[in-house]
Amino acid sequence: MYIRDNEGYAPKEGYFTMAEYCQVFLTSRYVRDKDDSHIPLIERGKLHRMPKEVAEEMDTVFSMAVKELEKWGDKPEDFFKKLEDGEYDPISDFIDTSEMRDALGNVIMRRVRITEGMRGNEAFDRAKQLLPEVRDELHSFIRELLLHAMGKLHKAAMQRGVPMDKISELVKPKVSAIAEDGIAFSTVFDDEAVKELLIDSKKKEERAVIYDPAWG
Numbered sequence: 001m002y003i004r005d006n007e008g009y010a011p012k013e014g015y016f017t018m019a020e021y022c023q024v025f026l027t028s029r030y031v032r033d034k035d036d037s038h039i040p041l042i043e044r045g046k047l048h049r050m051p052k053e054v055a056e057e058m059d060t061v062f063s064m065a066v067k068e069l070e071k072w073g074d075k076p077e078d079f080f081k082k083l084e085d086g087e088y089d090p091i092s093d094f095i096d097t098s099e100m101r102d103a104l105g106n107v108i109m110r111r112v113r114i115t116e117g118m119r120g121n122e123a124f125d126r127a128k129q130l131l132p133e134v135r136d137e138l139h140s141f142i143r144e145l146l147l148h149a150m151g152k153l154h155k156a157a158m159q160r161g162v163p164m165d166k167i168s169e170l171v172k173p174k175v176s177a178i179a180e181d182g183i184a185f186s187t188v189f190d191d192e193a194v195k196e197l198l199i200d201s202k203k204k205e206e207r208a209v210i211y212d213p214a215w216g
Contacts, residue, residue, distance in 0.1 A: 014137040015130065018180050019044040020107050021141055025057040026050070027103035039106075047178055055175040061142055062173040062185055064090060065149035073154065073164025083143075091142050095135065108134055149173065149185060156187045160194055170194050 016024075023042045030036045042050045068090065072079035082088035094100065108127040112118050118126055157167050170193050177184040 014140075015111070015134050016107075016137060016141075017044055018178065018183075019047060020111065021138070022047065022050055022054045022058075022178065023107045023110075024100070024103045024138065026054045027106050028097075028099045029053055029057050031099040031102045031106075036106075041110075045180070047180065050178075055178065058175045058178070058183070059173075060094075061145055062149050062175070064094065065146050065153060066168050066171060066173060068146070069150045069153055069157075070165055070168050073157075073167070076150075076154075091139055091146065095138055095142065101135075104135060104138060105131060145183065152185075153187055156189065160189060161198055162189075162194055166197060170197065 019042050026042065027036070027039050030039045040051055042054070068079060079088070083091075095104075105127055108130050109123055112123045112126045112130070116123075116126065153167065153171065153173060154164070157164060157171070162170055169190075171187055171189045173185050173187050175183060176186040
């Protein structure tokens with residue numbers, strides 16, 4: 001297990017295991033940085049050896065959770081409905097970028113070579129055939145991770161009395177652990193900033209009462 005610093009999210013079983021999901025995130029970073037000649041390989045059962053860049057890349061999912069929670073916090077049912085209907089899909093926007101598509105194809109090719117012994121054009125054609133199905137698996141993986149994170153963040157914010165439209169100013173969630181059977185993340189709130197926000201909010205309420213025309 002890779003531990004970066006616990007509640008977590010466990011993915012459904014599919015063509016990929018956690019090692020391959022981590023490899024996709026890592027590879028996308030190398031592709032984006034145009035440095036894909038020597039990408040570290042992440043092996044099943046050896047997640048503790050993978051580089052910290054994997055967790056840094058996965059942090060983007062939790063940043064997305066904060067953004068969506070801030071946007072839809074008062075009407076989560078609208079978010080879920082639009083997501084289910086495909087009317088609004090930030091996950092597809094995220095995984096259908098050129099670097100993520102290239103990374104996904106790269107990792108599928110590796111699995112094809114290992115599990116089916118294919119090489120060259122044969123491996124490429126097989127990977128191309130598998131791409132839509134595995135892409136949907138990646139979408140489901142990130143979707144469930146995102147929804148889990150939003151739920152946990154919402155609960156933590158409510159416990160602190162933090163309004164949803166201010167949450168991005170007060171919390172920086174990040175991956176804390178990655179294991180073969182799941183991912184855990186921490187919701188680190190800036191307690192001092194939360195305190196100042198609540199004090200300021202209370203002062204505004206008091207001023208509103210003092211100057212309420214109804215009392216005139």
